[in-house]
Amino acid sequence: MKPKLVIGILAIIGFTSLLMYNFGESISTYTNFEKASEMKMAHVAGVLDESKEYGFSMETKIFSFYMKDEDGASKRVVYSKPKPNNFEQADRLVVIGEMRGDTFYANEMLMKCPSKYNDAPEFEKASQS
Numbered sequence: 001m002k003p004k005l006v007i008g009i010l011a012i013i014g015f016t017s018l019l020m021y022n023f024g025e026s027i028s029t030y031t032n033f034e035k036a037s038e039m040k041m042a043h044v045a046g047v048l049d050e051s052k053e054y055g056f057s058m059e060t061k062i063f064s065f066y067m068k069d070e071d072g073a074s075k076r077v078v079y080s081k082p083k084p085n086n087f088e089q090a091d092r093l094v095v096i097g098e099m100r101g102d103t104f105y106a107n108e109m110l111m112k113c114p115s116k117y118n119d120a121p122e123f124e125k126a127s128q129s
Contacts, residue, residue: 029043030043030044030045030070030094031043031044032044032069032070032071032073033069033071033073033075033099033104034071034073036098036099036104037099039098039099040098041096041097041098042096042097042098042099043094043095043096044067044069044094044095044096044104045069045070045092045093045094046067046068046069046070046092046093046095047067047068047091047092047093048065048066048067048068048087048088048090048093049065049066049067049068049074051066052065052066052074054066054083055083056082056083061080062078062079062080063078063079063080063081063082063083064076064077064078064079065077065079067093067095067104075099075102075103075104076102076103076104077095077103077104077105077106078103078104078105078106079095079106079109080105080106080107081109084109084111086111086113087111089111089113089114090111090112090113091112091113091114092111092112093109093110093111093112094109094110094112095108095109095110096108096109096110
């Protein structure tokens with residue numbers, strides 16, 4: 001075999017392996033705070049812990065709140081951006097980031113709001129009356 005062909009094949013294999021490794025790292029499923037402490041990057045789903053205070057600090061420029069994961073564990077979440085507009089209306093939150101000690105540092109946050117289509121059957125019943 002020609003040396004250029006061998007080098008080309010090895011380069012393709014190396015590139016494909018690197019691509020598959022990075023793709024595997026980017027796929028994440030929802031987890032809880034306990035398992036998130038063992039991961040570099042985690043997606044934690046939960047609800048706002050309304051028994052504790054939350055707010056945006058003008059001094060540190062961070063938004064912090066407490067969130068209960070799906071197992072009921074409540075942890076402080078620090079989000080380095082302002083509070084999203086629909087934060088209070090969300091019935092579920094997904095924070096993406098990492099655990100450092102007992103605090104979750106979120107890079108991104110998704111709000112899962114109730115669907116406006118959930119009440120569709122009731123609307124149809126009311127319109128038929």
